[in-house]
Amino acid sequence: MDYHVSSKVEKRGVLVGILLGNAYKRQNNFYIQHPAFQADYVLFKQRLLEQITQKPVSLYSRFTKNGARLLCLEPKLIPLIRVLVKKRFPGGTQKITREILELLTMPGIALWFLDKGSKSLKKNGKIHSVEITLNTRISQAENELIIAYFSEVWEIKWGLIKGKNSYRLRMGTKAGKEFLERIRPYVPETMLYKVETETSSNVTATT
Numbered sequence: 451m452d453y454h455v456s457s458k459v460e461k462r463g464v465l466v467g468i469l470l471g472n473a474y475k476r477q478n479n480f481y482i483q484h485p486a487f488q489a490d491y492v493l494f495k496q497r498l499l500e501q502i503t504q505k506p507v508s509l510y511s512r513f514t515k516n517g518a519r520l521l522c523l524e525p526k527l528i529p530l531i532r533v534l535v536k537k538r539f540p541g542g543t544q545k546i547t548r549e550i551l552e553l554l555t556m557p558g559i560a561l562w563f564l565d566k567g568s569k570s571l572k573k574n575g576k577i578h579s580v581e582i583t584l585n586t587r588i589s590q591a592e593n594e595l596i597i598a599y600f601s602e603v604w605e606i607k608w609g610l611i612k613g614k615n616s617y618r619l620r621m622g623t624k625a626g627k628e629f630l631e632r633i634r635p636y637v638p639e640t641m642l643y644k645v646e647t648e649t650s651s652n653v654t655a656t657t
Contacts, residue, residue, distance in 0.1 A: 453498060453557050453636065458530070461502045463555025465534050468495070470546070470558075471565025475539040478532050481524040483512070490640035491564070492521045499525045546592045551599040559604075560636035564644055569630075571647060580647055582626035584608065584619040593617045606632075 455461050473480045484492050492509070499507045505526040512520050525531060537550045554562075563584060572579040586593055593610055596619065600606040606629055608619040621629060630645040637645050 453501075455498070455501050460555060460557075461530060462534065462553045463558040464498065464502065464561065465531065465558070466538075466550055466553045467555075467558025467561035468499075468565075469534060469538045469550075470554075470562045473538075475535060475542065475544075476524065478535060479524065479527045480531070480535050480538075481522055483520045483522045486511075486519040486521055488640075489521060491638065492523060494638045494640065495561075496523055499523065503528050503531070544588075546586075546588065546596060548595055548599060551596065552603070556604075556633065557636040560633035563633055564637065564641050567644065569626075569644060569647075580623040580626045582621040582629060583611075586618050587613070587616040590617050593619060 453460075453464065455464055468482065469480060471482075472484060473482050482492075482495060496507045496509055503525050505528075507523055507525045510522050510524075512522055514520065534550075534553075537547070538544065566585045568583045568585060570579075570581040570583075584596075586596065590610070590612075597608045597610065600608055607625050608621060610617055611620050627647055630647065634642075634645045
């Protein structure tokens with residue numbers, strides 16, 4: 451796994467991937483939160499953000515109403531973050547535009563999937579079905595924008611499925627395996643389970 455964040459293009463690509471994942475707006479900045487069992491992944495993100503900002507990144511805990519512990523990161527505000535947060539949260543609300551998608555790199559796409567993606571494997575002696583989902587949970591129009599971007603820029607084909615109140619993206623076996631192989635070089639060891647397509651159980655779903 452090799453994340454290069456020395457250039458502005460590389461820094462933007464990674465930050466956009468993070469902002470499309472488990473990131474939330476706080477004034478002109480953002481913070482990230484993950485469940486405590488993903489501590490190693492949080493530390494990986496902390497190191498990555500420190501490389502980008504060249505400043506220490508604060509790590510702290512908070513608890514949900516149900517008592518679940520969450521680990522949170524908040525980087526120091528730098529001009530690049532200020533610009534990208536404004537693009538991701540115009541008017542203070544989340545929005546996905548072609549403009550911000552065009553800033554993604556493959557490492558950023560990997561981070562987006564690690565936060566918002568899931569995988570389902572079905573096995574009967576050997577793997578015979580793989581379903582990959584990107585849980586965007588946004589409007590049909592925004593999802594169609596994402597589908598067009600991936601198809602035109604990366605030749606990655608997503609389909610659209612409807613949930614109760616929103617839409618998300620999915621891939622079947624062939625496209626899904628190809629996608630996971632493309633992002634695998636950018637997946638930290640602690641999160642490899644998200645991209646592996648071998649399992650000893652009959653049905654496995656990961657989030």
